[in-house]
Amino acid sequence: MVGKGAMSNSIEEIAGADMILVIGSNTTEAHPVISLRMKKAVRNGAKLVVIDPRKIELTKWANRHVQLKIGTDIPVLNAMAHVIIKEGLYDAEYVENRTEGFEALRRHVEIYTPEFAEELSGVPAEDIAATAREYAAASPKASICYTLGITEHSCGTHNVQAVGNLALLCGNFGRENAGVNPLRGQNNVQGVSDMGALPTDLPGYQKIEKSEVREKFERAWGTPLPRRRGITKITALDQMVRGEVKAVYIMGENTVVSDPCSGHSRKALEAAEFVVVQDIFMNDTARLADVVLPAAAFAEVDGTFANSERRVQRVRKAVDPPGEARADWRILLDMFEYMGVPQDLESPSDVWDEVAALAPILSGISYDRLDKEGGIQWPCPTPDHPGTVFLHEDEMDSGMPGQFAPVDHIPPVEEPDDEYPLFLTTGRRRSTYHTGTQTGRAIGFDELVPHELAELNPLDADVLGIEDGEVVRVSSRRGSLDVHAKVTDRSPKGAIFMAFAHPDTAPTNILTNDAYDFITETPEFKACAVKVERLGAGDAAEAVAD
Amino acid sequence: MTSIATEAPVDVNGVAVPNRPGGRVLAVLRDAGASVPTLCYDDRLEPQGTCRMCLVEVEMNGRTETVASCTAFSEPGMKVRTHTKEIVEYRKTLLELLLSEVRDPAKDSKRAALGDYEFQAAVREYGAEADAFRPLERRQKVDDPNPFIARDYDMCIACFRCTNICNDWEQASAITVAGRGQDSNIFTKFSNLLMESPCTFCGQCVNTCPTGALTNRKLANAITPVSMDWEGEVEEAESNTLPAPSGDAVQLGPETAVERTKTICPYCGVGCGINLITQDGELVGSEPDFSAPSQGSLCVKGQFGSWDFINSDERLTTPIIKNAQGEFEPASWDEALTLVTDKFKHYRDTNGPDSTVFWSSARTTSESNYLAQKFARVALETNNIDNCSRT
Numbered sequence: 001m002v003g004k005g006a007m008s009n010s011i012e013e014i015a016g017a018d019m020i021l022v023i024g025s026n027t028t029e030a031h032p033v034i035s036l037r038m039k040k041a042v043r044n045g046a047k048l049v050v051i052d053p054r055k056i057e058l059t060k061w062a063n064r065h066v067q068l069k070i071g072t073d074i075p076v077l078n079a080m081a082h083v084i085i086k087e088g089l090y091d092a093e094y095v096e097n098r099t100e101g102f103e104a105l106r107r108h109v110e111i112y113t114p115e116f117a118e119e120l121s122g123v124p125a126e127d128i129a130a131t132a133r134e135y136a137a138a139s140p141k142a143s144i145c146y147t148l149g150i151t152e153h154s155c156g157t158h159n160v161q162a163v164g165n166l167a168l169l170c171g172n173f174g175r176e177n178a179g180v181n182p183l184r185g186q187n188n189v190q191g192v193s194d195m196g197a198l199p200t201d202l203p204g205y206q207k208i209e210k211s212e213v214r215e216k217f218e219r220a221w222g223t224p225l226p227r228r229r230g231i232t233k234i235t236a237l238d239q240m241v242r243g244e245v246k247a248v249y250i251m252g253e254n255t256v257v258s259d260p261c262s263g264h265s266r267k268a269l270e271a272a273e274f275v276v277v278q279d280i281f282m283n284d285t286a287r288l289a290d291v292v293l294p295a296a297a298f299a300e301v302d303g304t305f306a307n308s309e310r311r312v313q314r315v316r317k318a319v320d321p322p323g324e325a326r327a328d329w330r331i332l333l334d335m336f337e338y339m340g341v342p343q344d345l346e347s348p349s350d351v352w353d354e355v356a357a358l359a360p361i362l363s364g365i366s367y368d369r370l371d372k373e374g375g376i377q378w379p380c381p382t383p384d385h386p387g388t389v390f391l392h393e394d395e396m397d398s399g400m401p402g403q404f405a406p407v408d409h410i411p412p413v414e415e416p417d418d419e420y421p422l423f424l425t426t427g428r429r430r431s432t433y434h435t436g437t438q439t440g441r442a443i444g445f446d447e448l449v450p451h452e453l454a455e456l457n458p459l460d461a462d463v464l465g466i467e468d469g470e471v472v473r474v475s476s477r478r479g480s481l482d483v484h485a486k487v488t489d490r491s492p493k494g495a496i497f498m499a500f501a502h503p504d505t506a507p508t509n510i511l512t513n514d515a516y517d518f519i520t521e522t523p524e525f526k527a528c529a530v531k532v533e534r535l536g537a538g539d540a541a542e543a544v545a546d
Numbered sequence: 547m548t549s550i551a552t553e554a555p556v557d558v559n560g561v562a563v564p565n566r567p568g569g570r571v572l573a574v575l576r577d578a579g580a581s582v583p584t585l586c587y588d589d590r591l592e593p594q595g596t597c598r599m600c601l602v603e604v605e606m607n608g609r610t611e612t613v614a615s616c617t618a619f620s621e622p623g624m625k626v627r628t629h630t631k632e633i634v635e636y637r638k639t640l641l642e643l644l645l646s647e648v649r650d651p652a653k654d655s656k657r658a659a660l661g662d663y664e665f666q667a668a669v670r671e672y673g674a675e676a677d678a679f680r681p682l683e684r685r686q687k688v689d690d691p692n693p694f695i696a697r698d699y700d701m702c703i704a705c706f707r708c709t710n711i712c713n714d715w716e717q718a719s720a721i722t723v724a725g726r727g728q729d730s731n732i733f734t735k736f737s738n739l740l741m742e743s744p745c746t747f748c749g750q751c752v753n754t755c756p757t758g759a760l761t762n763r764k765l766a767n768a769i770t771p772v773s774m775d776w777e778g779e780v781e782e783a784e785s786n787t788l789p790a791p792s793g794d795a796v797q798l799g800p801e802t803a804v805e806r807t808k809t810i811c812p813y814c815g816v817g818c819g820i821n822l823i824t825q826d827g828e829l830v831g832s833e834p835d836f837s838a839p840s841q842g843s844l845c846v847k848g849q850f851g852s853w854d855f856i857n858s859d860e861r862l863t864t865p866i867i868k869n870a871q872g873e874f875e876p877a878s879w880d881e882a883l884t885l886v887t888d889k890f891k892h893y894r895d896t897n898g899p900d901s902t903v904f905w906s907s908a909r910t911t912s913e914s915n916y917l918a919q920k921f922a923r924v925a926l927e928t929n930n931i932d933n934c935s936r937t
Contacts, residue, residue, distance in 0.1 A: 011816065012839065032748065032845035033816045039717045061717070184815030188915070189908035192933040195915040197906035199929050203916060208929055223924055226899060230922075230929030236903045245903055245930075247893040249886075251918055252907030253934050274889045281860055291886050292874065294862035295910075298812040299822055299829055299853065303911025305810050307817025311839065315911055318807035318822035319829045319856070323863025324879065328907075328914035332921055334879070338887035339925040343917075351913040375817070375839060430746060431846050433813050441858050442851035443764060444693025447741065 006190055009143065009179035009390040010309045010377065015040040016177040019138030021131070023051040023073065023163065024149020024526075028058050029430040031147070031183045034308075038145075047138060049131050051076060052149065053425065054497060055490045066131060070423045070495055071153060071412040071527050072121035077162035078407070079117035079125075080132035082109040084169050089136035094171030101404035105165060108406030120409060139170035140178050147183045148427070152525040154413045156517040161405035168402045174392035184308035186434075187298070191306035194362070194378070195355065199230030204359025220358055223341075233259075234521040237268040247274040251328060252295065256284040257435045257503045260523040261478050261514035278331060281437055284503070295328050296321035303329065303348040304370065306378070310388070312365050313375035412527035413515035416494065420476060420529035422460065423495035426508055427526075432501030439501060452506035453486040455497040456532065461487040464532055474498070476530045479510030485532070496532060554623035565622040571615040572600060580628045583637065583668035585756045586705040587616045590715050590841060597705055599637055599668065603627040634672065641665075641674035648757065649700045650676040655771035657758050659803040659825070664756035665703065692740045694747045694763055694850045697732065701759035704730050708751035708760055715843075720745035749849035753834055753842055764850055765823065765831035770803070808835050811848035812909070818844050820852060829853045890926060899927035906933040 014020060014037040027035040035058060042048050042061045050059050051066040051073070059065040068076050084090050085106050095102050114125035121128075135142050144167060150159040163180055172178035184190050196203035206213040214225050231239065233255075239245040248269070259265045269275055269288045277289040286292045300321040306312050321327070326334075329348055336343045345351050349367045356363050364380040364387075376387040416422055431448040433439045454474055456466065466472055468487040473480060474496070483498065483506045491497050500508035513528035555562040558578035566573050570593065575582060586597035595617035602615045605625040612633070615626075627633075644665070651657060651666040662670065669676075690697055704723075709732060712721050720743040724733035734743040752760045806821040819838020823831045832852045836842040865882035866874040877885075893901045904926065906918040915933070922931035 031814055031816055032746070033818055033840055033843045036715065036717075036843055040715075043714075043717075186815055186908035186934075187810065187812050187817065188910065188912060189815050189934075191912035192906055192908045192910075192915045195906075195912050195919060197915045197919045197931050197933045199932050202923075203919070221920070221924055225923055226927055226929050228929065230931055231900075231903070233903075233905055233932045233934070236905075236930065236932070244901065246897050246901040247890055248902070249890070249904045251905065251914070252909045253905055255905070255934075258934065274893065276886050280855075280862060281858070282862060290868045290889075291877075291882055292862065292866045293882060293886075294864060297856050297861075298809070298909075298911075299807075299856045301911060301914075303913040305817060306912060307810075308815035309817075311817060312912070313810050313817055313819070313838070314808075316807050316809045318805075318809065318824050319827065322861045324865070325861065325863055326879075328910045329917055332914060332917040334883055335887060335921060336917075336925055338883045339891065339921075341925050343920075345917075348911065348913040351916055355912070355916050374837065431851075433847055433851075438812065438855045439847060439851050441855040441860070442847075443854050445846075445851055447693055448747070448846070 005182065005193060006391075007179065007181040007183070007309045008173060008392060009177070009181055011037055013177045013179070013390065014038055014143055014145065014181070015044070016141070017041050017046050017138070017143040018141040018177070019047040019049070019134055019143070021049050021051065021135055021142065021144045022058060022062075023077075023144065023146045024151075024159075025145055025147040025183055026052070026054070026056045026058070026149070026427055027145065027183065028056070030185070030428045031308075032430055034145070034183055047134055049134065051131075053492050053495060055492070063134075064127060064131060066123050066127055067492060068121040068123050069492075070425055071155075071415075072117075072409065073150060073153075073159045074155065074162045074407055074409045075112060075117040075120040076123055076128055077159075077166060078109045078112035078409075079114045079128045080135065081105065081162075081165050081169060082112045083114060083129045083132035084136050084166070085109065087133070089133065090169040091139060091171035094140075095169065098171075098173075099168050099402045099404060101406075105404040105406050135166065136170050140172050140175045142170060142172050143177060143179055143181060144172070145181045145183055148185060149526060151182070151517070151520070151522050153527065154515045154517055154524045155407075155410040156522045156524075157519040158405075158407035158410065161407050164402075165404055165407075168404060173402060174390070176390060179390060182308075187307075188305040190308060190310060191304065191312070194306050194359070196359075199232055202358075203355055204361045206359070217358065220354075232521045234516055234523075237265055240268040240272045243271065245272060247276075248272050249276045249278070250285060250289075251278045252280075254279075254283045254285045254435050254437065256288065257500070257507065257509060260509055260512040260525060262507060262510045263478060264514050278328065280325070283435075283437065293331055294321075294323065294325035295331065296325050300325075301327040301329070301348070304352065307375070310377045311375040312362070312370065312378065314367070314370045413524060414477075414513050414527070414529045416529045420531045421494075422530050422532060424474070424476065424511055424528050424530040425495055425497055425526045426500060426512060427497065429499045429501070432499055434501065435503055436501035449501070452483050452498060452500075452502040452508065454483045454532065455486045455488050455491040457489060457491045457493045457495070458487050459493045460491075460496075460532075461485065464534065466532070466534060471535055473533045473535055474511060474530050475533070476511040476513070476528055478513070481506050481508070481510060482535065496530065556620055556622065557625045559626070559628055565620055565624070569620055571602065571604065571613065571618045571620045571624075571626060574620045575602070575615055575626065575628060580626075582615060582628050583641075583664065583671070584616060585665060585668070585703065586707060588707050588711060588715075588754050591707075591710050592714070593617045594706065594710065597703075598640060601633055601636065603630050603633060637668070638672040638674050639678075641669050641672055642676075642678035644703045645669065645674055645676045646679035647682045648703060648759075651701070651758065652676070654758070656766055656769050659769050659771060660765075660823075661804070663758045666757070690734075690739055692747075692763075694846070695740060695745075695749065695752055696761045696763040696766065698759050698761070699731065701757045702732065703757055703759070705756060707754040707756065708732060711750045711754045716746075716748055716750055718744050718746055718748065721751065747846040747850060749834075749844060749846070750842075752849075753844075762831060762833070762850070765833070768825075768830035770825060804830070806833075808837075810838075811844065812852055813845075813847045816840065818848050820844065820848055822853065829856050894926055894928075900930055902926045902928055903930040903932070906931060908934050
């Protein structure tokens with residue numbers, strides 16, 4: 001693999017690609033403004049292929065919709081690699097000079113013929129082969145965009161590696177309009193990782209377990225640092241249940257609603273002895289807390305967000321927080337003080353200067369520059385560095401060649417069976433966001449999506465006798481809820497789709513499975529097994545047996 | 547690049563600027579700091595050349611002609627004059643003809659609170675008179691009760707920026723032009739209701755509209771009108787002016803009553819630029835920041851959903867502590883900070899640092915996240931710091 005958890009290229013570059021392969025990204029709904037660049041590219045003559053189990057809106061602009069079965073990304077991607085290698089379409093010079101492990105990959109994907117992939121994925125072999133040929137032909141101006149449709153699987157890391165293999169084969173790294181581009185989901189999901197809010201990394205992706213890194217930070221912070229990597233959220237939840245983790249501080253996250261299998265997170269937080277939640281609203285997670293601290297919202301603070309293309313941009317305070325609410329940075333500085341380790345920092349700008357001094361990828365960025373020049377893309381090592389539009393231009397990260405990663409098909413942990421015959425896959429809609437904390441309070445938005453919808457294919461609806469708009473019961477092994485059915489061919493036969501933005505009436509994540517990618521511990525939100533039933537006439541509480 | 551260095555420059559009103567090979571005259575004008583009204587032009591779209599406001603006089607190889615600067619290509623050695631007497635008079639007359647088709651924009655107090663639209667700014671700059679021509683009989687109004695976008699046909703000058711941005715940039719194809727000439731109307735197929743059209747309420751039509759025929763209904767409802775006592779005197783305000791999608795500096799109108807704060811949309815990871823709009827210290831709405839890399843694009847969330855939650859009366863306003871009965875009670879910051887830090891010290895020292903965890907947030911600033919991980923490592927003495935990016 002190559003690179004970091006960020007887009008290798010810039011959003012604007014998508015518009016200049018010769019081919020865009022969108023896999024596991026409902027771009028027009030989840031990243032509408034990025035989809036504009038895709039539409040522009042198509043208008044300029046670029047090819048667009050959408051690989052997605054659902055007939056998402058973007059397929060209207062696509063040359064081809066590769067409608068694979070849920071959880072069969074690796075067979076399709078491996079078969080594309082198979083075709084590209086077999087037909088000699090790869091960039092031999094690039095592979096020779098800048099990659100490692102080609103021979104292993106070649107042998108590995110030999111069995112992944114398009115016909116074999118068709119058996120697993122349901123995608124016609126000729127469509128897979130044609131997509132592979134088009135991708136190779138458009139290289140090195142072919143961009144792959146993906147998002148949680150790739151990562152939110154128990155084999156998410158392998159999915160990402162299978163994507164990376166294709167890009168490496170065809171030399172789509174380190175070049176304009178190319179790349180592998182994970183479209184990030186939240187306003188500062190890039191920044192939170194850049195800052196080292198990770199159990200393994202200090203700011204700027206510097207590994208805590210490297211002694212020279214630790215020593216640098218120990219000198220700067222004037223205190224010894226814990227050597228062993230920390231635990232992820234998922235592990236922490238398990239350790240709470242086992243009584244090993246006693247106290248948890250949650251800043252700005254409604255874990256109980258946003259995490260899979262809500263019952264498990266709830267149980268864990270109830271088992272913890274002391275819970276602090278710092279947020280802008282009371283929510284289901286905060287209700288479990290011992291102390292709730294009122295935080296300021298984005299419009300009430302100064303600071304920076306880093307976007308999906310690694311661009312650090314200034315956030316500016318427009319109004320005061322309500323009542324006694326305080327900015328997160330202010331609360332944390334107070335906490336330091338009460339813990340007996342006061343910090344010599346007075347403002348977000350002071351904090352940034354400390355970050356820049358410690359994280360080489362951000363060292364050249366200052367508030368002064370951000371005010372004058374607008375957002376700057378890291379890596380930006382020096383004050384006279386313009387920022388980096390696309391990564392890996394000169395060499396792979398740390399001078400290492402790109403590493404091919406042979407990966408195999410791993411089906412979702414839970415697949416439909418006789419009792420729970422349908423897949424549930426979850427995601428976003430354009431006019432609702434995440435758990436609905438913000439869009440749920442936006443005036444007028446209830447007219448756009450008044451309530452949660454379970455999108456159901458007409459063929460499945462026929463079999464179940466379900467009419468468009470009726471309230472149905474959706475159940476999994478973990479829970480059950482009632483929700484309005486939307487009969488639409490956006491959903492493939494055998495799978496329903498739900499968002500999770502109306503948790504008060506339809507808490508989708510009571511259904512989802514707490515299976516995780518075994519490397520990143522990302523939950524498998526994109527696949528679990530459910531059944532859908534009509535509600536009994538007259539008694540909504542009584543489900544009719546099928 | 548060498549061609550630029552060796553080519554003859556373009557002369558714009560006596561200022562020499564490098565030619566832009568293959569570029570339009572308008573771009574060269576802007577390089578020279580010259581400004582012309584551009585009522586049908588949007589940087590993101592192919593130039594239309596229909597409003598005729600950007601006409602300039604060009605002299606090339608001894609020939610003088612008048613061209614639309616948005617569509618004409620610039621050439622080395624070209625001489626451009628943007629404000630000849632004839633052209634200034636022509637623009638004024640065009641504006642007066644347009645004024646005869648619309649309501650006088652100077653009489654709208656809410657609009658005045660937000661600052662000039664491009665059309666109004668041009669009217670002011672050229673001293674166009676609202677009653678120079680007999681007012682045209684206006685077309686019938688169609689009510690569209692959606693919560694976001696208000697359409698006021700009495701302000702439409704048929705520049706078609708809204709339909710072009712919808713069809714060519716957004717490619718949503720929600721609105722189209724019906725009728726021809728003076729009967730042309732912006733129209734939504736079938737019912738003429740945006741809610742029943744492919745409209746996604748991205749708001750790009752509102753943002754590009756040069757007259758205020760399309761407005762952000764939520765913003766308009768939240769704004770307090772300014773006093774209209776001023777008598778046409780243009781006051782110099784610092785920054786309170788609507789963004790000009792074309793990139794032109796907008797002439798400032800009467801002193802406006804809102805403030806704008808440049809920041810970033812609080813939703814997804816695209817990080818589109820927005821300006822938050824405040825009036826008397828209250829957040830009343832937002833609009834796109836055209837200077838950001840997002841080029842003024844937003845989706846429905848950034849356009850219409852970024853401020854109501856801030857103003858919600860459900861916001862937490864004081865620390866609260868759960869009492870022995872399991873009920874929440876308001877507390878002072880000192881009480882809350884003392885309790886939290888005492889507890890964390892206790893678990894750190896009794897059960898070991900790894901019995902504590904801190905979860906940071908993709909929703910808050912990088913600075914707060916930096917402090918969160920530093921707090922975990924330095925104060926709690928654990929690397930048990932994580933965030934929701936894996937979920």
